[in-house]
Amino acid sequence: MQLALIVSFLLAGGACLLFFFSFEKRKPAVKDILPVVVMVAAASAGRVIFNFLPQIQPVTAIVIIMGIYCGKQTGFLTGALCALVSNLFLGQGPWTPFQMLAWGLVGMLAAVLAKVPPFRKTWAVCVYGFLASFLYGAITDLWTVMSMGESLSWPLILTAYAAAIPFNLLHGVGNIAFLLLLYRPLGNKLKRIQEKFGVLAC
Amino acid sequence: MRNPISEFHPLAVFLYFMTAVGITILWNQPVFLAMSFGIAFGYASALEKGRNILRSLVWLLPVVLLPVIVNPLVNHRGNTPLLYVNDQPITMEAILYGLFTGVMIAAMLFWFQAYSKSLDSDGFLYLFGKRFPSIALMVTMIFRFVPQFHKSLQEIAAVQKTLGVSTSQGTLKQRLQAGGMLLSALISITLEDSLQTADSMNSRGYGLPGKTRAKKIRFTLRDGLLFGAALGELLFFLLLWGMGKTDFYYFPALTSTGWTPEVIVFFAVTCIYFLIPIFIMIGEEIKWLFLKSKISRLPIPKHKSQP
Known part of the structure; x- marks a missing residue:
């Protein structure tokens, strides 16, 4: 009986759909969505380009930057869309809703933390980026864990998550590198279009 | 090979694959899982080029083997201990459960692979564009960027x-x-x-009512047939599943409710349901051979002969 898998699948997908519903309800202006489109396109292209390196991709870094500069909603939207679109290139699977939720939450949490000014310092963002890889891993590995059905138990969950640690570490190191490279330059560009065009204010 | 399923209405294609994946996840009966895996693998392979099939076999191995190894180490239920590690029994049931969990995951992944090949981004946007117009616009523009x-x-x-x-x-x-x-x-x-x-976009009237699509997508009879087949299959399964006819237990010993008539009928129906894309593929292939033979009988002057 793989009920746990179906339920977790529906929960993750449902959470993303719920967010999309609330986003559509606000009737977003074209001006507010196009910068997000550009960033998602850049991040997804980056993920496809870096696909030859395991776990190393710029998506998490860009999602965090969008969360910090453009707020909770845009952070979640960027994360969810990055997963959806890059998987259209790399292949959809049962992991898609989990990745959408995980990246969305990473972006959302970044926006919440950014409310506290010291968090906006580069080193603090890098620390968050490193830890975010574990949050992302914990959510995306859920479908692997849930597919074990009746064997689901604490030792199994611990084993699965322990096995994922090296991958999460790689992902975290990649995040730090991309954040060091992109955080300030990209942030300044986002600030500039926010001031110049009056869009995406959080 | 060409994929005729991709020419069906997106809604019918979506429901077809979600039903196949859903039943594969929920019915843990070994014979059924092997059948689902075999057909999904055959179908996904028919849509791939030769080298990609080999590549998918490479990632298939860890997907199936990992649960076989991990499961008996953490799950000690089952009546038939094979050996003891640290005073903990390694049971045959746990190994089999791990094996068929692996087969289930692999079958599900192949169904998803075939789904990705059957519903392109245009069809995907058609499905979700009405309810999520802004999201659909964003996905379209990302592709354009x-x-x-x-x-x-x-x-x-x-x-x-x-x-x-x-x-x-x-x-x-x-x-x-x-x-x-x-x-x-x-x-x-x-x-x-x-x-x-x-x-x-704003000055050209984006968001005003009366928008039309570039590509016409119609729901025709054959789309209705596929949609109906998927819906019927899903309801049939949910009915048997709800009555507990499909229950299968690995622990403490492999037990099932047996091959009752309704389960046999459902198994046969599901087998046919899973084979629908292959039937259509073969049908189209035969039709093409037939048309080709007709063409060759037409009195057309021969072009340069092939070496």
């Missing part, structure tokens, strides 16, 4: 080259710096361009 990135990057590189900034000359450090500059310019330009696009 990828070639634009490429074009803008070439333009920027051409201009920067006249200023002596190039990624193909100089020391490694200079080249990396040049690359960084190009990317930075690219993002600035596309961000600002995108806002101009927004103005342009």
Whole structure:
């Protein structure tokens, strides 16, 4: 009986759909969505380009930057869309809703933390980026864990998550590198279009 | 090989695959899982080129083997201990449960692979575009931005080259710096361009009622048949599942409710249901052979003969 898998699948997908519903309800202006489109396109292209390196991709870094500069909603939207679109290139699977939720939450949490000014310092963002890889891993590995059905138990969950640690570490190191490279330059560009065009204010 | 399923209505295709995946996840009966895996693998392979089939066999091995190894180590239920590790029994039931969990995951992944090949992004947007117009617009524009990135990057590189900034000359450090500059310019330009696009879209009446689609998608009889088949199959399964007819237990010993008549009927129906795409493929292939033989009988003057 793989009920746990179906339920977790529906929960993750449902959470993303719920967010999309609330986003559509606000009737977003074209001006507010196009910068997000550009960033998602850049991040997804980056993920496809870096696909030859395991776990190393710029998506998490860009999602965090969008969360910090453009707020909770845009952070979640960027994360969810990055997963959806890059998987259209790399292949959809049962992991898609989990990745959408995980990246969305990473972006959302970044926006919440950014409310506290010291968090906006580069080193603090890098620390968050490193830890975010574990949050992302914990959510995306859920479908692997849930597919074990009746064997689901604490030792199994611990084993699965322990096995994922090296991958999460790689992902975290990649995040730090991309954040060091992109955080300030990209942030300044986002600030500039926010001031110049009056869009995406959080 | 051509995939005839991709020419069906997106709604029918979506329901077809979700039903196949859903039943594969929920019915843990070994014979059924082997059948689902075999057909999904055959179907996904028929849509792939030769080398990609080999590649999918490479990742298939860990997917199936990992649960076989991990499961008996953490799950000690089952009546038939084979050996003891640290005073903990390794049971045959746990190994079998792990094996068929692996087969289930692999079958599900192959169904998803075939699904990805059958429903392109256009069909996907058609399905979700009505309810999520802004999200659908964003996904469409993201696709459009990828070639634009490429074009803008070439333009920027051409201009920067006249200023002596190039990624193909100089020391490694200079080249990396040049690359960084190009990317930075690219993002600035596309961000600002995108806002101009927004103005342009607004002035052309984006969001006003009466929008039409470039590609006409119609729900025809054959779409209705596929949709009906998927719905019927799903309801049939949910009925048996709800009555507990499909229950299968691995612990403490492999037990099932047996091959009752309704389970046999359902198994046969599901087998046919899973084979629908293959039937259509073969049907189209026969039709084409038939048409080809007709063409060759027509009195057309021969072109240059092939060596």
